[in-house]
Amino acid sequence: MGASGGGRARPGEVLLAAVAAVSWAFLAMAGVAALGLHLVGADGAGALGPMTAAAVVLAAGGSVIPSGDVEAFGLQGAQAHSAIDVVPLGIGLVGALLLGWVFVRSLRGAGAVIGGAELAARAGAVALLFLLVLAGLTWVGNDTVTIDAASLGLKGKPEQEGLLGKLPGELGDIADIGSGLLPDRIQRLIDAKAAVGFTVEAGRSVLGGAVWVVAVLLIAVLVARRAPMPRGLEAAHRTVRPAASALYGVLVLAVGAGLAAALYAAIGDDHPRLVLGSALLGAPNGVWLGVPLGLFVPWHGGASGALVRVLPDPLDKLLADEKDEPITVARLAELDGRVWLLAVACVLMILAAGVLTAVRTPVGRTSRAGFVGRCALWLGIVTALTLPLLVRLTGVSAGASLSVLGFDAFGAGIELHGNGPAALALGAGWGAAAGAAGALAAWATGAAGGQASRFALDSARGPAHGSAPGSRLNGA
Template identity: 65%
Template sequence: MDASGSGDKVPWGDVVLASVAAVSWAVVAMAGAAALGLHLLGADSAGSLGPMTAAAVVLAVGGSVTPTGDVSVFGLEGAQARTAIDITPLGVGLVGALFLAYFFLRSLRRAGPYISGTELAARAGGVATLFVATVGGLAWAGHDVITIDGAKLGLDLDKVPGLGGDGGGIEVPGLGDIGGLLPDRLGDLADAHASVGFSVNTADSLAGALFWVLGVLAISLLASRRAPLPRGALWQALRQAVRPAVSAVVAVLLVAVLAGYAAAAYAAIGDDHPKRIAGAALLGAPNGVWLGVPLGLFVPWDGEARGELAKLLPDPLDELLRVSANEPVTVGRLAELDGRVWLLAVATAVMMLSAGVLAAARTPAGGLTAAGFTGRCAVRLGVVTALALPLLVWLTDLSADASLSVLGFDAFGAGIELHGRVGMALLLGAAWGAAAGGVGALLVYGMGGGERAAAVRGAEGAAELPGPYRPAPPYRPSNDDTNPYLRPPPEIHGAPTVAGPMPPMPPPPPPPPRRASPPTPQDGPPPPGAPRNRP
């Protein structure tokens, strides 16, 4: 295939090797992050770490895991004994997405400044096919059964009233002696062997993995400013109009996740259980950060929290959901409980302004006026944010429900429901993106960044890399008054190849006087070796 990427021949050997490398690194990275996070949380103490890791990876790429078990000994039958979790560990998924995108884009750059549509489709299809097949293998391995041994629960029945040697009962005011019921239940609990497990839904997991990998590849192509694309007006418009805004939004979201990791590290320093905080951050730091972004941009959420699972939510969100679950969760309502919540709105506004400045710096001005350049940046970033904000709401959707019965009644019924409003996210995303894009464009245009971006993006669009015979475009027009290389010295004439008026040549110096030769002797003998004159 030629360097310009205009040919249709596909290097299948390189496609296969690149697909294997991208998928392998992505799966290994996700498995490592999931295993480390579960270990720090102590989840491997209740079961095998391998199947748990496989199930976590499947969940991270959009799969589905169904809990199963036999807990009827604890007092629940059938549908009452259930545990349902619908949550995506975005920390694991983000690690895999970064590795997958990096190796995929790296393989594309070998094709040159352009790549044929056939080769691009072949490389993307190879990665998607291999990734879905790998997730199918993880779905086969992601099932396990955990046995809860009642004898290991630490119950000392000799110290329980009604079971010890004293034979005493338990008197409850208004109910009398319930010692006959409680000892029987505790005895059953001590002898119980309950099996609680989980299994991966293969069909749903394969469909979710296909959607996930195609989304990662599409976002990576749109966010990368150097990845080659096929020739054509549509691809050229995609390169110049879409990539600056998408790359800016992706960049600020990744920086927000890094800030979340930093906050988790700071919290772990002074906590009694730093391993748990580190494990939770590895698995779900992006969940909390990307949930806070729509919330800080005033997207309302609906939800409720009950039982022990409510303690997993940050304060004051847990308190708000416990008090009134019928009203939407907004920044204003949270600020009524803790005024520091307004800092979340300030932080997200600064994040959007940063995205606007970054997108404007990467958008070509194209000779537009300030108003035209501002409108261009506002429209492009508004469209991208209108699509990105509902995506964040969908990714951070949370649903967890657990029900377990002990001694014949519900010991705890815990659950969390938190769902953002997608329609409001779309409208607010468009408004925030347009405002941030417009303000960022005014700032960049005032500093002369529009012309610089136009020169740089024009060179990228034409795929003309600077070289010895193709210099890079200047950042700004040259100025003879400020550029010392364009100001000739005063003694040099302004003509390009002719020097100034030349002074007349000085006359040559007179030759030095010649010495007079000594007189020749007339008489006397000739010098030695000279022939004598004969008479």
């Protein structure tokens, strides 16, 4: 095919590329989900297959409804109510990386420019096949786990006396209170059964999956510096793509650093499998929550019950038994001064994105001021859009209660939500400042535009200029 992108891809080629992208993405997500759930011991309470399917659907924008029914003390109508709104980003990130990478690789044969119809056909084929597979998983991802108190060894084997048989002798006269009602009620407790199930909502899951796959493909096209663009959008090579690819790179690298830290922590931990499994499923959740927090985006939230224990120190101390507590770096630093290192790391990360943006942005015939302004503008725009997205993805809403005829026997919950408008404003400010600083540093060292893609250099040169692409003019 020529560089003009005038050739049309054959339907078989489009279908084959879609099958490759979708199959690799789902295989990777299923593998990470199954391994993570196995390491945290989830398969000890139920079948791993349906759990894996439900986790993949949840990671791909789907919706899973947990439900439960408890039968205790002979009372009917006791129900376990729960609500979960947590996306396992470790699963979703792996799928998004592979789906986007295979998709943009399939575009490179089109040359410098790809036809809008061909791009739409390729993306549509990937999205349609993705949703078909996701719909199949919504049918698989349903299961029920039954917990029988009798299976806990309280009754004892037929040849053994069991706990219930020992109670009258062990309790003495106390066992006769209420004409022997105490052992009788304990017998009812032992006979209690709890069924906890989860159901994938097919309609909402397919709709959420459609939004997810379209967003992944759009981001993949924006960050792929060596993939073609439709005619009329070639300017994206030298404007949005350098900034988007730079921020995307540092965010993925930050997740890699989080996984490395989890591996190091698992070495000396009493439960290394739990640490590794949790990291596989949720490392991006923790890392990407820390990025906006470290850039001073305010959060608010609370925690209660047993779920307080899953929060890292000092967040657990700040949120324990609170309903709507403001969360900032300064407040956390009052409990542990090392939290300021989070802010330092996040500032260094955004500065690294600024340098990468400048290195990947072609200079062309632009003056130093123009080059600095362009880098600041586009990294500011990209960061302003990215920080609210991270806030939305890493928000947590999880709660559970076990009610018996209106009496709350157990309650736990976590709420963590960031300020979206503040993330938008701070993202624009941090991105613009980092873009300007990175451009000045790259210009001073001669690295400006040094890693610009071929498409970006061609776009910057334009048909009217014959100078070497990316080269500076004297006196600029």
